[in-house]
Amino acid sequence: MRSLLFAPADSPRKVEKAVASGADRVILDLEDSVAPAGKAAAREAAVAALRARPDHLIVRINPRETAWHLDDLAAIVPARPAAILLPKCAGPADLSVLSGQIDVLEAVGGLAAGSVAVLLLATETAASLQRMDYAGVSPRLRALCFGAEDLSADLGIVPRRGDGTLAAPIAAARDRLLIAAAAAGVAAIDTPFPDPRDPAGLGAEAQAGAADGFSGKLCIHPNQLEAVAAAFTPPPERVAWATAVVRLLEGNGAGVATLDGKMIDIAHLKLARRVLAISPDATQPVG
Known part of the structure; x- marks a missing residue:
């Protein structure tokens, strides 16, 4: 999982482009890139995409506190995604509840127990930073993902300074995620780089992430994949x-x-x- 590319589930053109991009994993998004009025249609499109593809697709569902969360899970898990990506994870309790929900849906749907993995966006709120002990919570957990943009919004700050470096509270959260992932024995996935038109900035940030111990990086555009793969591939x-x-x-x-x-x-x-x-x-x- 060096490169994980987001694609809005309600855009067939972008999903097809993402699947053909060469990304290590494609994340069908039901959350931030989908307007409230389009949630149901995006969910149906994600199910159709999963049924037409091998286990290459991850689905970012909506957060636990939203009205769409349970409907997302009930539709997506039976379609056999490679993994569920939970956004706005508030701590180990969220992982435990999610894992239990998937247990039930796998059993009802006739899936092998434990076949659906879980990734967490674990630093998107200030509250989430208080509870990051994920070790031993669920064998489904494969990675903790760092989200700088949502966290910066929660803190009321800009995530990056003018020179491209992370603001101090964001950098501290990044360090905490790396340590939490290592303690849990899972991969750490770095935050997306926000500007697809800045390959030099992306390359520098990806290389720094690899040096610090991240295993891969979330991507928002196919043009970012080559630099990310290069940074996270050992020479x-x-x-x-x-x-x-x-x-x-x-x-x-x-x-x-x-x-x-x-x-x-x-x-x-x-x-x-x-x-x-x-x-x-x-x-x-x-x-």
């Missing part, structure tokens, strides 16, 4: 290092070894496994 020399670490420590059962004159141990093995897991030859499924 050949990094993959070679990781392969050598695994061979030395895992293959030989050793706890400590020397590679290129430097000591490596279990901590390096853990990092090496992560590098290999996100390399193109070891792409992991969402579900």
